[in-house]
Amino acid sequence: DTGVSQNPRHKITKRGQNVTFRCDPISEHNRLYWYRQTLGQGPEFLTYFQNEAQLEKSRLLSDRFSAERPKGSFSTLEIQRTEQGDSAMYLCASSHPGHYYEQYFGPGTRLTVT
Amino acid sequence: AQRVTQPEKLLSVFKGAPVELKCNYSYSGSPELFWYVQYSRQRLQLLLRHISRESIKGFTADLNKGETSFHLKKPFAQEEDSAMYYCALRGGSNFGNEKLTFGTGTRLTIIP
Numbered sequence: 001d002t003g004v005s006q007n008p009r010h011k012i013t014k015r016g017q018n019v020t021f022r023c024d025p026i027s028e029h030n031r032l033y034w035y036r037q038t039l040g041q042g043p044e045f046l047t048y049f050q051n052e053a054q055l056e057k058s059r060l061l062s063d064r065f066s067a068e069r070p071k072g073s074f075s076t077l078e079i080q081r082t083e084q085g086d087s088a089m090y091l092c093a094s095s096h097p098g099h100y101y102e103q104y105f106g107p108g109t110r111l112t113v114t
Numbered sequence: 115a116q117r118v119t120q121p122e123k124l125l126s127v128f129k130g131a132p133v134e135l136k137c138n139y140s141y142s143g144s145p146e147l148f149w150y151v152q153y154s155r156q157r158l159q160l161l162l163r164h165i166s167r168e169s170i171k172g173f174t175a176d177l178n179k180g181e182t183s184f185h186l187k188k189p190f191a192q193e194e195d196s197a198m199y200y201c202a203l204r205g206g207s208n209f210g211n212e213k214l215t216f217g218t219g220t221r222l223t224i225i226p
Contacts, residue, residue, distance in 0.1 A: 003157070004157075031212070033212075033213070033214075035214075040123075040218065041218055041219075042118075042200050042202075042216030042217050042218050042219050043158070043200075043214070043216050044216070045213035045214065045215065048212055048213065055212070056212065056213060058213070091158070100212065101146060101148070101163055101165075101204065102160050102163075103160070103214060104159075105157045105158040105159065106157065107157055108157075
């Protein structure tokens, strides 16, 4: 297990297209988090799952954004009708039961909307 | 609402000199505070948390509730400390309060 993995690492898309990102957490980590990071800012929370249940969503997660974790393992984040303002680094993190305070981050997916 | 402020975007320090990265927070309850670090071409990773009161890589941070601060300190900077440092807050251990709120980060550069 080499840690949290995210695919793709980079995505360039045209405005109006849909994109989907995947996150594979560390095995046995039952919590999974999505963050967005824009230039010059720290990561901003989007949503998190405990197993397959989505337990919290940020106001940042507009109707165009949807996240799933159908079997409690990997997760997908979909953005519909992308806008230039969606250009950012999308980070995934996971944490272990009993050690929720430590989130292990993936390398991120950099999205560029042209 | 919870907020984390890191007033310095950039900080340059000579090798061997003391380092202090500032972090102030706003939260109405009892927060958990963390420092995360991102070295060049590496992932964001936890450096330390206030509850453990550990010294990691020579760094320490004390939670000052009166001043709502959680400054990161190291007495003697080393070149390998050059990195991006983020202060983060988690709103206690209450269920449904799991998100981390990050500051904007401070890029620390150690001058040889």
